[in-house]
Amino acid sequence: MLIGRSAELDRLVGVLDAAAAGLAGVALVGGDAGIGKTRLVTELCDLAQRRGFVTLTGQCAELGDALPYLPLADALRGAAADAGGPVGPAVTARPALRRLLPGDETGPTEGTTGGLAQQRLFGSVLDMLSEVAGRQPVLFVFEDLHWADRSTRDLLVFLTRMLQRERVCLVGTYRTDDLHRRHPLRPVLAELRRLPLVTSVEVPPLGDDDMAEYLAVLDRCGEGPAEPVAGRGLTTLIERAGGNPFFAEELLAAGAERARLPGTLADLLLARVETLPETARQVLRVAAVAGRRVGHDLLRDATGLGDLPLEDALREIVSQRLLTAGSDGYTFRHALLQEAVYDDLLPGERTRLHTAFAALLAERRGSPAELAHHHLAGHDLPGALRASVEAGRLAAGLGAPAEAHRHFERALEVWKQVPDAERLAGENRARIALASAAAAAAAGDYHRAAEQVRRIRREASDPALIAETGERLSYYLADAGGDEAEAVASAREAVDAAPHSPLLARALATYARALFRQYHEEEAAATASRALEVAEATGARDAEVSALVSLALIEEEFGSSVEHPVDLLTRATRRASGDLSIDLRARFNLARIQYENGALAVAARITEDGVRLAGETGLTWSTFGTDLRFLHYLVHYADGDWDAAERLAGGFGVRVGTRAEAQxxxxxxxxxxxxxxxxxxxxxxxxxxxxxxxxxxxxxxxxxxxxxxxxxxxxxxxxxxxxxxxxxxxxxxxxxxxxxxxxxxxxxxxxxxxxxxxxxxxxxxxxxxxxxxxxxxxxxxxxxxxxxxxxxxxxxxxxxxxxxxxxxxxxxxxxxxxxxxxxxxxxxxxxxxxxxxxxxxxxxxxxxxxxxxxxxxxxxxxxxxxxxxxGFPDPTATVPAASPASPAAHAGDTHPGDARAGDTQGGAAGEQPKAAREPARLSALTAREREVLAHVAGGLANREIGERLFISQKTVSVHVSNILAKLGVTSRTQAAAVALQEGLSPGAADGNTV
The missing domain is CATH 1.25.40.10 (Tetratricopeptide repeat domain)
Structure with a gap:
């Protein structure tokens, strides 16, 4: 029974109903810890399931910064376990999502790590949700976003922007009391709240009456003390709870009338823990070190208890509603309880338990990110370095570049304190630093990436490293819009230092790019040509395709013909570079040039090929994947396949909140x-x-x-x-x-x-x-x-x-x-x-x-x-045309060379029945003159009459002169008056034929 939350539930149900009707929505549910967010969302999930929704729920944890996409992996793991459910097949059909499931050994596809892998993952999530929502509406809940990693936050923003007409409802919960001024979720919430899809729901404290009803329900359910709380005790309990249901429930369970109330919620929670037997307390402490959840086998090995003592202890803990039992382990009933127990551990006890968990996870080949967390907390720096490097590589492959950067940075922080660090990491410090810079750039932080490369350059003495860092610095500066002079200088140094190798080809391609940006077109073209020669000679396929594209763009802008750029880009599209971003870039630019030069059929084939490649590789929403879809739309708009264009535009949302969406x-x-x-x-x-x-x-x-x-x-x-x-x-x-x-x-x-x-x-x-x-x-x-x-x-x-x-x-x-x-x-x-x-x-x-x-x-x-x-018959009309013998059939068949002859014929053939009924004063006028007079009566000038009747202004003037003479009047006003007196309405002309 949900008490005191009907208004908040109604708002969430409104978003749910809109999603069911085909209008995607997002709800952000905020409130203090213990205020009832999870209870509210659980009620929403139950309601959604009764209405035929597929429900996905994922929970962030305090280890969220170490575990990329934890709530997504959590939700997909549960859905994939249901073999007969609608989500499992949609997940397993997408390699980027499969890699998030336990036991999947699929490595990252060649050329798709970091930012590109993230674009692939995001696109796969969107496609998966769209596919499932095509059969059943979807509710996807992200719990505890205040602990979410950067990549999960980015995923939520992406889905919020991209979902439009899909039957999908996203719900995210977060603690407002945890959001300090510099909390990373703050700017995300501010951005999301500006978007039209988003509904913000704040869960306030319960009022006294609602709290009294809530406590009465708990009493009836047997969750309170042996005797019902009443009178002064109930009033005191409500006052101390401050409208927080979880606090009130804990107070009630502790026996609010029989004991002195603890001063804080943490004290209250620990007071409940202290009522447990010693063995149960120790089990709970070990579980707290594992996090919000812990598997049964891992907990058994970490406690060192036999099965029977462990089961007795767990039975007591579960009966006290401190842990809840699941299919494969245990979860703290509330995150606040886990935090309180963990914070109460002694420093030595905490270190010892983290060390034990690290050893157990290493035996089980557990997550490198979790291993790094436990190694660091256990002060095992060599283990932390090794696990952090592995976690960074894994995060990059999963498409979580921000987390990859943080893991690599953690390894670099402890590097000098670890003997034999290079052996443990498998690479030297400079390579790890370059990987960290690449991850920062992939996450969009080009300034941080450039600064990191500068630090490596200051310490570098090896020519190859100088060349590589110079090339990377130039590339990052260009993407960041940084100092172009420095970009040119660092690329030039890279070219001078690089041996004849694939590295030289890449350095030359980047140098050509930097020169091109500064309008040194001749030098840029020569450098790009040299890059192409070196790439072909050294087998550097990625550099070869990149050089072809760069040279084509330079030739397009500064060359004398379009044929050469087209030839270069055609060659680029026929070479697989190993980097899908470069391959899509080549197809986009080739299609763009063909479109801009009027070769629409060719452009259509190329864009279709590019869109298909982006779709097959999960890169539909990558930068060039999106650009290809734009261009595909424009090609079909121009070539007349508007049905295809409208299908392509089906994902172009109407309710826009950002520049990218608006574009x-x-x-x-x-x-x-x-x-x-x-x-x-x-x-x-x-x-x-x-x-x-x-x-x-x-x-x-x-x-x-x-x-x-x-x-x-x-x-x-x-x-x-x-x-x-x-x-x-x-x-x-x-x-x-x-x-x-x-x-x-x-x-x-x-x-x-x-x-x-x-x-x-x-x-x-x-x-x-x-x-x-x-x-x-x-x-x-x-x-x-x-x-x-x-x-x-x-x-x-x-x-x-x-x-x-x-x-x-x-x-x-x-x-x-x-x-x-x-x-x-x-x-x-x-x-x-x-x-x-x-x-x-x-x-x-x-x-x-x-x-x-x-x-x-x-x-x-x-x-x-x-x-x-x-007087032209509509060639697309579905009604039968008039009989050739009828006057109407000939009304428009005037002689093309003589307007007045046409007027006479029109009067004789097309207007005789009408003229016979008209007053005598108008009978002297031809059909054309009657049309002109009707427009004169309507107040139109000669030029406007000419436009209406498709005759020249001079011809109108001749008609008006003839009308004045035949009617015996001297002005247009008098002629208009005659027309009105004789019943010729101003609108009559619009129905006449020419």
Whole structure:
């Protein structure tokens, strides 16, 4: 029975219900030690299981910093043990997760340690949860996060960011009273609470009435003293408990009315321990050294007791509810009890027991991290050094670089105090220090990695070590955005010191990278070429692929053609480097160059191959795995496979809380706006907080402008365009597309002059002066957007020449189906204005077919409105067309060369029945003149009428003059009045044919 926690439980159930409905959520449950967090979450788990959830529970421990991913391993171990459960097969199918299970001997895959291994593990956890949630909703509980290791904290943040529509609920508990000012969980909680998925639940002390009810329930259950507590004793107990249920329960169990109450909770807990027989007390002390949990066999060997004495002692301890028995061992009923017993040990007693546990775990080939912990606590420095190095290597392989770095650092701290340290570690001190630096870099701490390498360099005398540390220092400085001059100098020293070997190839590749970053393009290209030669000669496959990629990027930016970079990157993708990060980088850059140069089919194949490789190796969420998926989406957006693009965007969350999430989300807008999806509005609301970011602002506000234009709101579109243009650098090619969008809005508004000229000027300048200067090449898409901007400028100025729109249509003809069709729409309108109806109809029909195939609803609606005004039958309509003999079938078949002849024919064939019913004053007007008059009555100017009817402004003026003469009036106002008197409504023109 849960007492006094209904409000907190309701909030957690709300997150659970949302997850069941397909909206992932995270709940952070905080409160003081003993306040009832575990009891609350246990109730939630029971409720979730009754509702069909799969429940996973993992517990952090005080050894959390030594044991990476302990709660994940704990949860997976329990789930995998259930052979018939849904989680086991999903775990065993993923090597990165299998390695967390006991008895698995799978080593890290070649080329995937440290940061890359962590990306693989994180992606595997996300995929596993998504797979299971596809069958049943999932509740995953992380208990005692205040003890979590850095990698577990990072995993929780990753899952919180990535989970969106999966049926997954994450719950984490933590002690608020343990979070001192510099506790590492503090910034994590602050970050998570800003995310939209997260619900924060604070568990407060119980009120007096709830506490009295709780104690009464305990009394009835027989967990209190022999006689019920009442009166003054109950009041005193409630006062002393301070709203803490665990404290109250311990007070009750100690017999609150019969003994003097201890001053602290620790005293109270120890007072209960002191009531045990001596043997039981000793067993409890030994168990406390093992941690929160201990296996039966390990406890037996550590106590040295026979089976019967041990069982008697354990039976007494369990009966007093100090330990709880599980399937394979014992757990302290509350972490506070384990802490109190452990803290009460004498220093010598503590050292002796840790030493005993270290010896027992070594015999059992226990966890190196646990071994290192017990060796250190037992003051066995040689054992601690050996176990710490082994734990560091294991953590790196598991994908826990922060823990690997800490283990290596612990070994280095005791190195000088340990005789024969190099033999125990299996490597010299410099190699361990380099491994520590690599782990720090993999954990994202490049500054610490660089400083560590600097220390090694100061002590180094061996040329090979000088070369290696110089290469690594340059690499870390580049990734940290550090001193570029130092990066170049250290790489140059590495090249000078390295022998002709794979190390020289790597040093040359890094030196080329550093030179490239400082725009020494000729030297960078020569150095990269030399790196490639040395790599091929020495068999350094990783350096060879890296050099090929670097040389390709240098050639792309500073070379004269695109063929050479493509050739280099093609060679790189055909060579397996042994480093998956390099292999994915090669595929991404090759696909990117092909996409930017209009080879969409080739880019699609390469991105598909890269995405598949990332998926097969568990690196879907790695840096280049993610970049490949972005590019795969954009390729399909351009080539017209919008269904595939939307499937790829299924994981692009709407509710974003970080820049990385917002950038991911922005991509989804391209198809959502193009298809008129309602979710685009919600996505834009979430993204609006990130519009100050240049890339996100460009993508999101650019698509918001397009959405506004489809909705007939060019002023709002211009607001977005102006904001984006102001944020972009003048030479950024992105200016060209956003300028074209702005010119679309200005043309719709009929504005010319400086606003139009300024946007076109900006587009032209960006095209001619890109980031690489006048030498830079503008790809086919950039040239197409420039042609679009030119055409929109002409449209704004009323130019009737269809050639500008032919050029824009042809420019997008490299395969960008949507934009080609949008240019074709404007070409059709331009042809209509010049009277070439046959050509206009052909272009319009092609645009309609494309829009329908894409599912581009706003565009298709616009095209259909154009067709209605032009009298073109919809080629995609599902209803039967009119009979050829009917007047309607011929209403639009005017002669393309003569607008007025077409008007006459339209009046004779298409409008006779209607004209016969019209008043006599209007009977003298042709069908076209009646259309023009209806628009005049509606208050439209000649230019607007021309746009509606696809005729020139001059032609409208001629029609208006004819109307005034035929009606015998002298002004547009008088003509409008006649139209209204005779029953010709302003809206009637929209239903007439041309």
């Amino acid at each position: 991911l989300s922005s991509f989804a807008l391209f198809v959502e706006v193009g298809r008129g999806r309602p979710v685009a509005d919600e996505r834009l609301r979430w993204l609006s907080r990130f519009w100050s970011d240049e890339l996100i602002g460009y993508m999101a506000r650019g698509m918001a402008a397009e959405q506004a234009l489809w909705r007939g709101d060019p002023l709002t579109a211009l607001d977005h365009v102006d904001a984006v243009v102001a944020a972009l650098e003048p030479f950024d090619p992105s200016v060209i597309r956003i300028a074209a969008t702005g010119l679309w809005a200005l043309a719709d508004l009929g504005r010319t002059g400086e606003p139009c000229d300024d946007l076109l000027r900006r587009a032209r300048w960006a095209a001619q002066n890109g980031p690489n200067g006048p030498r830079g090449r503008l790809g086919p898409e950039g040239m197409a957007w420039l042609a679009r901007a030119e055409a929109e400028w002409h449209r704004a100025h009323g130019t009737e020449d269809p050639q500008v729109w032919r050029r824009a249509t042809a420019a997008f003809g490299f395969g960008f189906r949507y934009e080609e069709a949008r240019s074709r729409w404007r070409l059709a309108e331009s042809l209509l204005r010049t009277g070439d109806r046959a050509a206009a109809r052909a272009e319009w029909e092609r645009a309609v077919h494309t829009a329908a195939a894409l599912g581009a609803r706003p565009f298709l609606q616009t095209l259909r409105a154009v067709g209605t005004r032009a």
